[in-house]
Amino acid sequence: MExxxxxxxxxxxxMELSIMISIFAVVSVLLxxxxxxxxxxxxxxxxxxxxxxxxxxVAEAIKGSEALEPTMSNLGFxxxxxxxxxxxxxxxxxxxxxxxNAFQLRVNPVLEERGSxxxxxxxxxxxxKAGEELCTLTVKRFYPETGKE
Amino acid sequence: MEGQKQxxxxxxxxxxxxxxxxxxxxxxxxxxxGMQVYxxxxxxxxxxxxxxxSLAYIATKVRQNDVEGMxxxxxxxxxxxxxxxxxxxxxxxxxxIYYYDxxxxxxxxxxxxxxxxxxxxxxxxxxxxxxxxxxxxxIRLIVQNNAGVQEELLLYPRARR
Numbered sequence: 001m002e003x004x005x006x007x008x009x010x011x012x013x014x015m016e017l018s019i020m021i022s023i024f025a026v027v028s029v030l031l032x033x034x035x036x037x038x039x040x041x042x043x044x045x046x047x048x049x050x051x052x053x054x055x056x057x058v059a060e061a062i063k064g065s066e067a068l069e070p071t072m073s074n075l076g077f078x079x080x081x082x083x084x085x086x087x088x089x090x091x092x093x094x095x096x097x098x099x100x101n102a103f104q105l106r107v108n109p110v111l112e113e114r115g116s117x118x119x120x121x122x123x124x125x126x127x128x129k130a131g132e133e134l135c136t137l138t139v140k141r142f143y144p145e146t147g148k149e
Numbered sequence: 150m151e152g153q154k155q156x157x158x159x160x161x162x163x164x165x166x167x168x169x170x171x172x173x174x175x176x177x178x179x180x181x182x183g184m185q186v187y188x189x190x191x192x193x194x195x196x197x198x199x200x201x202x203s204l205a206y207i208a209t210k211v212r213q214n215d216v217e218g219m220x221x222x223x224x225x226x227x228x229x230x231x232x233x234x235x236x237x238x239x240x241x242x243x244x245x246i247y248y249y250d251x252x253x254x255x256x257x258x259x260x261x262x263x264x265x266x267x268x269x270x271x272x273x274x275x276x277x278x279x280x281x282x283x284x285x286x287x288i289r290l291i292v293q294n295n296a297g298v299q300e301e302l303l304l305y306p307r308a309r310r
Contacts, residue, residue: 006238013165014161014164014165014168016170017165017172018168020172021168021171021175022171024172024175024176025175027292028175028179031179031183032179034184035182035183035186037187038184038186038190039190042189042190042193042194045193045194045197046193046197048302049197049201052201053201053204053300053301053302055202056208056300056302057301057303058305060287060303060305061287062288062301063301063305064285064287064305065305074285149243
């Protein structure tokens with residue numbers, strides 16, 4: 001009789017444990033998703049940080065340039081097929097690469113006549129392979145007609 | 150009959166123990182994964198912070214001192230440094246930014262005095278810092294954090310164009 005009671009008690013605790021583990025399983029799935037998302041966001045933050053430094057470098061180079069084209073080619077940029085922009089591709093480790101285009105830096109220049117010279121407005125943008133934008137920077141540079149600025 | 154009951158009891162008991170053990174192991178695994186993710190995030194944030202902060206700090210210093218002839222790259226005792234000069238009360242003072250003993254350091258001192266790198270103020274802990282003068286007037290800054298990640302920033306101060 002006593003043994004029968006003990007078995008019933010054990011079965012009850014087995015059921016309680018099963019319910020508890022089911023709840024735990026649901027919670028752990030949610031937590032795991034959260035961890036994965038946090039990890040992905042951290043990865044994004046690193047890429048954004050890297051892309052900002054690269055965009056800043058390009059912006060500085062444009063600001064210090066006397067002409068856009070040689071500066072872009074010095075930085076390793078190539079003109080796009082439609083000749084409307086300059087671009088450079090990077091692999092996953094942000095090394096310049098012709099094959100891989102895990103990341104891409106693009107410079108869209110617009111030149112406007114302004115009185116005694118030309119005003120260059122360049123939009124520098126960094127994107128992922130999937131087209132997700134990491135950062136965008138706009139830089140302006142005035143090129144006077146004669147002599148230096 | 151009695152033996153069968155006993156066997157059933159043992160099976161139930163072992164199942165309960167097994168489930169409890171599974172629960173404990175899963176909880177430990179989940180906690181461990183959480184800890185790893187948290188650790189990765191904190192470390193990556195810290196590394197990013199060091200790279201970005203050190204470069205932003207130097208870029209800001211250069212822009213603050215962007216006066217002709219006041220931004221230069223010099224070498225003393227084999228240590229390459231960025232030197233930002235300024236006139237204070239008719240005397241020339243140099244702010245030297247260099248890598249020393251695992252830190253990016255800043256040292257302000259009157260021109261003409263011998264540099265003692267130990268006296269520099271430690272700003273950011275980095276693994277390496279290099280500064281180069283480019284032929285087109287630019288300055289290339291390269292910083293490496295303790296994780297070995299390297300970041301490079303080009304600066305074109307107006308004073309050097």
